[in-house]
Amino acid sequence: MVGLTGTGNHMSPRDGRTPDERPAPVEKGSDMHLMIVDDHPLFREALASAVRLAFPAAAVEEADGIEAACATLSRLRSVDLTLLDLTMRGVNGFDGLIAIRTRFPRIPILVVSGLDDPRIVREALSHGASGFVPKAAGKAVLTRAITDVLNGSIFVPEGVGAQEGEAPRGGKPPIAQRIAELTPQQVRVLLMIRQGKLNKQIAHELGVGDSTVKAHVSEILRKLGVISRTQIVIETANLDYDHILSESSTN
Known part of the structure; x- marks a missing residue:
């Protein structure tokens, strides 16, 4: 109950x-x-x-x-x-x-x-x-x-997303390792996706065109090995913003 x-x-x-x-x-x-x-x-x-x-x-x-x-x-x-x-x-x-x-x-x-x-x-x-x-x-x-x-x-x-250091099913690298492949701008887009922002909102905040945001989203999906925005937030659910930013700063 x-x-x-x-x-x-x-x-x-x-x-x-x-x-x-x-x-x-x-x-x-x-x-x-x-x-x-x-x-x-x-x-x-x-x-x-x-x-x-x-x-x-x-x-x-x-x-x-x-x-x-x-x-x-x-x-x-x-x-x-x-x-x-x-x-x-x-x-x-x-x-x-x-x-x-x-x-x-x-x-x-x-x-x-x-x-x-x-x-x-x-x-x-x-x-x-x-x-x-x-x-x-x-x-x-x-x-x-x-x-x-x-x-x-x-x-x-809690505990539904891929844990740091855990290799998800399908042989994908740990989520932290995949996030480290993102560019700083892609990380910013990722964080805004986690906040529920639409492409137009992201484009406005970053001062870029919608097509640029779409290209970033496509690259994020490819690098994280997922197929939807929902899967992006599920995969990164257990990582906080500071962790994501620290991983991207090593690029």
Whole structure:
């Protein structure tokens, strides 16, 4: 149950909305409309209670399966966030996540699951989840995750990114070694990607053209051995800004 300890990382936006379409920053007293999808009544009720305790003004819907969740989302256009369990009766793998994400692409999904293997977390994010909270996590982590996701960030628990000195699957060098291959300007772009900034924003801050930023992003993807901006922030999730800057300064 949502019982409680731990911290997490928040990363860049990936909910399909432009900055103007995203809601104002969420605070604890904010009105919000959430839906919890879990086929275990006791956990669903406990999670709903934890959400209401953290966000007293929140409206909370409950669904015991994907079909019921989709029906509720079709009926209630005001839902801001879906909290989804991955393992439910009649659901294979990530099918439930994919189904909701496909039908309602503008509603972010925060996975709350007992399956907290880092590979599962990464897979959930790759299928469009905006965050992941283990069921063993504490209320503080849940509150942080909901707040971050509603503010347009991606939330992952500590320990999901490739650790310094760890050789990731596929034979890639440690993330710190790959970051050391970036130029100083590429490092600046990387840091802005981690902050959730769009190419136009990065171009404005660096005083360069959009095409230059796109070229830098392509090189960052190539050098880090990843295929998306989301993977960039996941791979570097456990490295702080000072570490990244220090690695780049050795170039």
